[in-house]
Amino acid sequence: MQVNEVENYDVIIVGGGVAGLNTALHLDSRLRVLLLCKRESTLCNSSLAQGGMVSVYDEANDSCALHIEDTMIAGRGENNREAVTVLSRESHLAADELIALGVDFDRDEQGNYHLTLEGGHSRHRILHHKDSTGREIVDKMLAAVRQRENVELLDNALVCDIKQIAGGYSLNVLQGGEHRTLSARFCVLATGGLGRLYQYTTNSAIATGDGIAMAYQMGARIRNLSYIQFHPTAFHNDKRECFLISEAVRGSGAYLLNCHGKRFMDRYDERLELAPRDVVSQAIMKEQEATGSKDFYLDISHKDSDYLRGRFPMIYTNLLERGFDLTKEPIPIYPCQHYLMGGIDVDLYSRTTLDGLYAVGECSHTGVHGRNRLASNSLLEGIVFGRRAALDINERAGQSGEELRPYPFKPDVYTADIPKGTRTEIRSIMQRSHFVLPNRQLAEEGFIRINDIRFLLEHGQFRQNADYVEARSLATCAYLILREIM
Structure with missing residues (x-):
C-alpha cells in the first residue's frame, strides 16, 4: 500500500528486516502503522542470512537449558541470562508462527524438520531453508504484512532525523527528493547493524548504523557498541561486500586450512572448526602471524558432491560464478565484519531508555549475545523481541495520549x-x-x-x-x- 495523506500514525517502524516485519505482524489491527524501508523492501541483512534460525524444536534430544548454556559460552558469559532465557523459551513459538506463515523449512526423509548443526552448538537445532533461510522468512513475512490493512509500507524512505516530541516522535523522511514530517506516538527502530563502517563486510549497503546514531543523539542509552563480530569464513576477495560462506558448511564437516593446506584449529581450540566465530577468527589471525600468510581456505570437497549441491545450492552457485567449485576444491576465506552484538540498550520488551521508543533486531542491545553471537541466534532474536515490542505497544496504545504536534524540522x-x-x-x-x-x-x-x-x-x-x-x-x-x- 502507498502512504495516504495522513501524516500522523500510532506506530512508525523504521526498518523492514525480520525484526521490523514481525513487530508489524503482531501489532493490534486497530493501530495505524507505517513501516519505512530505507531502500527497496527486500534489501536487508535478514535476507542475507544463510544458515538458519535456532529453535529448541526437538525437545526429545535438546532443551532450553542446553541452548542457554551454549549461548552463554559463546558470549563469554557477558550475556543477560534473563534475555537469553526468554529467547530460548520462545524459540518454539517463533518457529510455529513462521511455519503458519508458510515458511518452508527443510525436512528429512521421514518428513520431520531437518535440524542442522553449527559452530558453538551442542545439539542439532537449526531450522533452515537450504542455505537461504533469511530470504525465505523475509519473503513470507513481507507477503503477510502486505495483507494487513492497517499497515502501510513505504520503500526508498530515508530517515534523516528523529526528534522526541510531546507524546511521541517526529521523523524527517526523504523520499523522491522531497522531505516530509511523519509523527507517531510510538517509534520502533529496526535499522540493523553498522557493517558499512568497515572496508570489508558481509552486510548490505543499508547497514550504516542510522538508528543507533539517531537514538544516541536523542539521549537513548547505547551499550557495548564495540562488541563487533567478525565472521571467520567470508569469501576472500577485494570487494567491499563479501560473500558469506555459512556457518552450516563447517557444521556439515568442512575443514579450515592454512597457507600450507593443513588443518590448524587443533592448536587453538578443542572444538576445532566448530568453535564459536570469535575463537575461529582469532585463531586465523594468530595462524597468520605464525605463517606470515593471509591465505586461508575452507574445504568440504571430501563430502558427497550431490549432497553439497543440494544442501548449499546458493553458496555453490555463487562460488561457481567466482571461479570456485565447492565440491572439488578448497575455497579462499578470511575474516570480515559480520554482526553487532551491542547497540541501543533495551529491556525484555524492547523498550529503550526513552519513553515510547523501541529498538529491535541488530540495532538493539538485548544482552542476548554477550561478547560474541552464537550462530543462527540473530534471526530468532529479531523475531522474538519484535513480537514482544508489539505486545507492549498493544497494551499501552489503549491508554490516552497527547495530541501530536510535529517537530518543526528546518528546511x-x-x-x-x-x-x-x-x-x-x-x-x-x-x-x-x-x-x-x-x-x-x-x-x-x-x-x-x-x-x-x-x-x-x-x-x-x-x-x-x-x-x-x-x-x-x-x-x-x-x-x-x-x-x-x-
Missing part, C-alpha cells in the same frame, strides 16, 4: 555535498584500529580524526541526502566504538 536549503572520501576515511580508520584483534594505539589516533569528522558533519552546512545522513551515522558510531575501547 533543507544547503547545496554542498560532504567532502569526497569522508566515508572511505572512516572505514579505513575502523579497519585498521578495531578488527579481530583491536589495536589500542591506532584506536586512540583514529578517535581524534573521527571526532573531527563527526564535528564537521554535525555542524557543517551540507545537503541532507543519503551520503550525508549515512556518513554522519558512521562517524557517530565510530566515535562511540573507539571511545568505548580507549
